[in-house]
Amino acid sequence: MEHEGARVLITGGTSGIGAAIAAAYAADGASVTITGTRGGPADYDEDLSAYRYLQLASMEDAAAIDTVAATVGEVDILINNAGMSMMAVGLDEWEPDVFARAVNMHLVGAYRLSHALKDRLGASKRRGGGVITGIGSMSSLFGIEAVPGYGAGKTGLLGLTRAMAVAWGRHNIRANVLALGMIETRMTKPALDYPGFAEPFVARTPLGRIGQAEDCAGPALFLSSAAASFITGQTLAVDGGFSIQG
Structure with a gap:
């Protein structure tokens, strides 16, 4: 197995995209640590x-x-x-304080954790060195009116990733981003179930469907595999072709 013995940390790994990625790494032999917001594993279904x-x-x-x-x-x-x-919990990201929270969560928080783990990632003995994979979205590539803070954070993640790739490559670290299309998760399902919401996404997507969390797992494993050991600073769209549709 490609990731046998690899030590993986996945933030937000209890559900949705993070859970699918965690399951794939564990199935491939990795030792997986996940984070979640609750006190312990027993607090989850x-x-x-x-x-x-x-x-x-x-x-x-x-x-x-x-x-x-x-x-x-x-x-x-x-x-x-x-x-x-933030919109998902009823907050308006056009409000400056909410905007700042969204950027802090998705950009500053990701950088803080990456920075704190830099030396340990750089000490990795795996082929291709230590790996940082950020989870971006279509809001990293397009303007989305409803989520300016989320979009700013996810767009900033692309620039941060390129900077880390340039600065930390010499320290045995690769950094890349997965820019995800519309993925069905517990968070997005209420919107996707709303009449008329999903159809425009499906119509624009060449592969003709909404993504599933499991669609994100293979690309994540690829970016940390030996096959990707000469890939860094890149953004890989996992969107069924949404971003290339004219």
Whole structure:
């Protein structure tokens, strides 16, 4: 197995995209640590017994991020996945304070954790070195009116990733981003179930469907595999062709 013995940290790994990526790494032989917002694995309906669990109540909380970094131990692969749309919890991202929270969560928090783990990632003995994979979205590539803060954070993630690739390549670290299309998760399902919401996405997508969380797992594993050991600073769209449709 390609990832046998690899030590993987996935933020937001209890459900949705993070859970699918965690399951794929575990199935491929990796030792997987996930973070979640609740006190422990018993607080979730999902079976998390295959993973080590660390609480990370918020990607806005610098002290909580630093605690995870201090606790996790050695890491070969970091998946910066945790986050959410503020709109999904009824907040207006055009309000400056909410906008700042969204950017802090998706960009500053991801950088803080990456920075804290830099030396350990650089010490990885895996072919291709340590790996940081950020989870972006179509809001990294397009303007989306409803989520300016989320979009700013996810767009900033592309620039941050390129900068880390340039600066940290000499330290044995590769950094890339998965820019995801519309993926059906617990967070997006209410919107997708709303009459008329999903159809425009499907119509624009050459592959003709909404993505599933499992569609994101293979690309994540590829970017941390030996086959991708000469790939860094790149954005891989996992969107069924949405971003190339004219």
